[in-house]
Amino acid sequence: MAMMTREEYVASLDDGRRTFAEGEEIKDLASHPQFATAISLVGEGYEQNYIPGDDASGPYFRIPHSPGELKEILELLADWDMVTVTTSQGLLALITAATRMRADYPELADRIEKYFDYCKQNDLRCVQAITDAKGDRKLAPGQQADPDVYTRIVERRPDGIVIRGAKLHISSASVSHELVVMPTKNMKPGDEDYAVACAVPVNAPGVRIVNTSYAPRERVEDFPVSGKFNMPEGFIIFDDVFVPNERVFLDGQTEYSAAFAHALGLWERLGGTAHMAEFADQLVGLAQLIAEANGTERIPHIKEKINEMVIYATMTRAGLEAAIANAELSEEGWCFPSELYTNAAKHYAAADYSLMVRHLHDIGGGSILTAPSIQDLQSEEVGPFIEKYMATKEGISGEYRLRLFHAIRDFTADAYGGWQLVTMLQSGGGLYAQRMVARKHYDMDHAKKLALRLAGL
Ligand SMILES: Cc1cc2nc3c(=O)[nH]c(=O)nc-3n(C[C@H](O)[C@H](O)[C@H](O)COP(=O)(O)OP(=O)(O)OC[C@H]3O[C@@H](n4cnc5c(N)ncnc54)[C@H](O)[C@@H]3O)c2cc1C
Structure with a gap:
C-alpha cells in the first residue's frame, strides 16, 4: 500500500508473466535488448514520482475536477513514459464509463472505483486492451467464422467469468502490471458474451503476450530518438483466463459496451492530440534547423x-486548448474534455501529420537517409572527409549537420518514423472514428438555423 521504487518496479516484472519475442519466450525482461530501454524508462518514471509513506500516490492517479486540473494533468503527461500515460488514460476512461452507467448499474460503477483505488494504492501501471482481432470487418462478433476473434466470455461461474480472445497492438503491455480489457465497439443484443470489460493482471494464468518493437539493436548513436525512447507493442492472447467478479466491469450489458469504447477513445484522443502538438513543434524545429544548416532558410x-x-502546429495546440476550455463536469464533479473539440483536433492533427513529414523531407534533402554513421565520422581515415563535405558554412560543422540528419531520419523516416506515421492515424481509432464522434457532438441544428437565415427561409 505504498508507491514503488524503481527497483521494486523492476522486481515486480518477475512475476511469472509469459511474454514472447522473435520466436522465444523471454524470461529476463530487464536485460533483453527489446525491453531493457522501455523498462529503464518506466523505472525512471517510478523514481521521479516516488514519495515515501503509506498514503502517498502518484499524480497519474488524479481525477481532474476542473479544466485547470485537466490541463495540469496533460502538461505532466508530456513528461511521462508511455506506460504511465496509458495508466492515467485507461483509468480515467474507466471512471468516465462508470459515470455513464452508474444510474443503471451502480454495482459495476462501484467496482470500477474500487479498482481505481487498488491501482492507486499499489502504484500499478495499466494498459488499455481494447482492439480485438476482429476477423472479417463486415461481420458482427457473433457472425464470425471463428467466434473468438472478438474477446468473449466463454464461461460464467458464481465467482467470476472466463474470457477467451486476443487484443492486438497493445502498447507497453509486457512492461506493465494490469490489462484493462474493454469491448472494441458497440455490441448489439445477441452479442452479450462479447460485451465484456474487466481487469486482468499481466501474469494471470492463460495470458500470453507476443511482442514487436522498433528498438534499434546496434549503432544506437545513429538513433538519437528511438535509441532512448522505445516501447514494445503487445499481441495479447487470452486463453481461457479466469477473472474474479470484483474485476468484472461489464458482463453482457450490451447497451453500455459503446460507453467504454467511447470513453477510452476520448482520453486516448486527448492524449494523442497533446502528443501531436509536441511532435508538430519538433517537426517545425527540425525543418527550421536543417534549412538554416543547408543555407536554404530564406528561399521562398x-x-x-x-x-x-x-500553422499546423498552432492549430493542433489550439484544438487541444479548446478541448480543455470546453470540458464538462459529471455529476460526481469529475471533469471530462469536450468530445467535439477532442475528436476534431485529433482528426486534424492525424490527417495532416504525413504532409508535415513530407515538408520536412522535402526541405532536408537526401542526406536524411544517406548521412554516414557516427562511427564513420569517428574513423581516423574517412572521418575528416565526412566532416569536410558535410559542413556547409561557418558555424555549421559537418558533425552538427550529420547529427541533425540522423535525428530527422530516426524521428520520421526509419523504423520509428514509419511506426509514428501509422500510429498517428490508427491510435485511438482510425480517422473515420473521430469523424463519427465529432459529427455526433456537433451542433447541427445551429448550423442549419444559420443556413436557413442566410437563405431567407
Ligand atoms: C502503434 C499502435 C499502438 C496502438 N496501441 C493500442 C493500445 O494500446 N490499445 C489498443 O486497444 N489499441 C491500440 N492500437 C490499435 C488501434 O486503435 C487500431 O489499430 C485502430 O483502432 C484500427 O484497428 P485495426 O488496426 O484493427 O484496423 P482495422 O479495423 O482493420 O481498420 C483499418 C481501416 O478500416 C476501417 N474499418 C474497419 N472496419 C470498419 C467498419 N466496420 N466500418 C467502417 N470502417 C471500417 C477503419 O476505419 C480503418 O480506416 C494501436 C495501434 C497502433 C498502430
Missing part, C-alpha cells in the same frame, strides 16, 4: 513550407 518555397508547418 522553403519558408512557405515551414510557415504551413507553423
Whole structure:
C-alpha cells in the first residue's frame, strides 16, 4: 500500500508473466535488448514520482475536477513514459464509463472505483486492451467464422467469468502490471458474451503476450530518438483466463459496451492530440534547423513550407486548448474534455501529420537517409572527409549537420518514423472514428438555423 521504487518496479516484472519475442519466450525482461530501454524508462518514471509513506500516490492517479486540473494533468503527461500515460488514460476512461452507467448499474460503477483505488494504492501501471482481432470487418462478433476473434466470455461461474480472445497492438503491455480489457465497439443484443470489460493482471494464468518493437539493436548513436525512447507493442492472447467478479466491469450489458469504447477513445484522443502538438513543434524545429544548416532558410518555397508547418502546429495546440476550455463536469464533479473539440483536433492533427513529414523531407534533402554513421565520422581515415563535405558554412560543422540528419531520419523516416506515421492515424481509432464522434457532438441544428437565415427561409 505504498508507491514503488524503481527497483521494486523492476522486481515486480518477475512475476511469472509469459511474454514472447522473435520466436522465444523471454524470461529476463530487464536485460533483453527489446525491453531493457522501455523498462529503464518506466523505472525512471517510478523514481521521479516516488514519495515515501503509506498514503502517498502518484499524480497519474488524479481525477481532474476542473479544466485547470485537466490541463495540469496533460502538461505532466508530456513528461511521462508511455506506460504511465496509458495508466492515467485507461483509468480515467474507466471512471468516465462508470459515470455513464452508474444510474443503471451502480454495482459495476462501484467496482470500477474500487479498482481505481487498488491501482492507486499499489502504484500499478495499466494498459488499455481494447482492439480485438476482429476477423472479417463486415461481420458482427457473433457472425464470425471463428467466434473468438472478438474477446468473449466463454464461461460464467458464481465467482467470476472466463474470457477467451486476443487484443492486438497493445502498447507497453509486457512492461506493465494490469490489462484493462474493454469491448472494441458497440455490441448489439445477441452479442452479450462479447460485451465484456474487466481487469486482468499481466501474469494471470492463460495470458500470453507476443511482442514487436522498433528498438534499434546496434549503432544506437545513429538513433538519437528511438535509441532512448522505445516501447514494445503487445499481441495479447487470452486463453481461457479466469477473472474474479470484483474485476468484472461489464458482463453482457450490451447497451453500455459503446460507453467504454467511447470513453477510452476520448482520453486516448486527448492524449494523442497533446502528443501531436509536441511532435508538430519538433517537426517545425527540425525543418527550421536543417534549412538554416543547408543555407536554404530564406528561399521562398522553403519558408512557405515551414510557415504551413507553423500553422499546423498552432492549430493542433489550439484544438487541444479548446478541448480543455470546453470540458464538462459529471455529476460526481469529475471533469471530462469536450468530445467535439477532442475528436476534431485529433482528426486534424492525424490527417495532416504525413504532409508535415513530407515538408520536412522535402526541405532536408537526401542526406536524411544517406548521412554516414557516427562511427564513420569517428574513423581516423574517412572521418575528416565526412566532416569536410558535410559542413556547409561557418558555424555549421559537418558533425552538427550529420547529427541533425540522423535525428530527422530516426524521428520520421526509419523504423520509428514509419511506426509514428501509422500510429498517428490508427491510435485511438482510425480517422473515420473521430469523424463519427465529432459529427455526433456537433451542433447541427445551429448550423442549419444559420443556413436557413442566410437563405431567407
Ligand atoms: C502503434 C499502435 C499502438 C496502438 N496501441 C493500442 C493500445 O494500446 N490499445 C489498443 O486497444 N489499441 C491500440 N492500437 C490499435 C488501434 O486503435 C487500431 O489499430 C485502430 O483502432 C484500427 O484497428 P485495426 O488496426 O484493427 O484496423 P482495422 O479495423 O482493420 O481498420 C483499418 C481501416 O478500416 C476501417 N474499418 C474497419 N472496419 C470498419 C467498419 N466496420 N466500418 C467502417 N470502417 C471500417 C477503419 O476505419 C480503418 O480506416 C494501436 C495501434 C497502433 C498502430
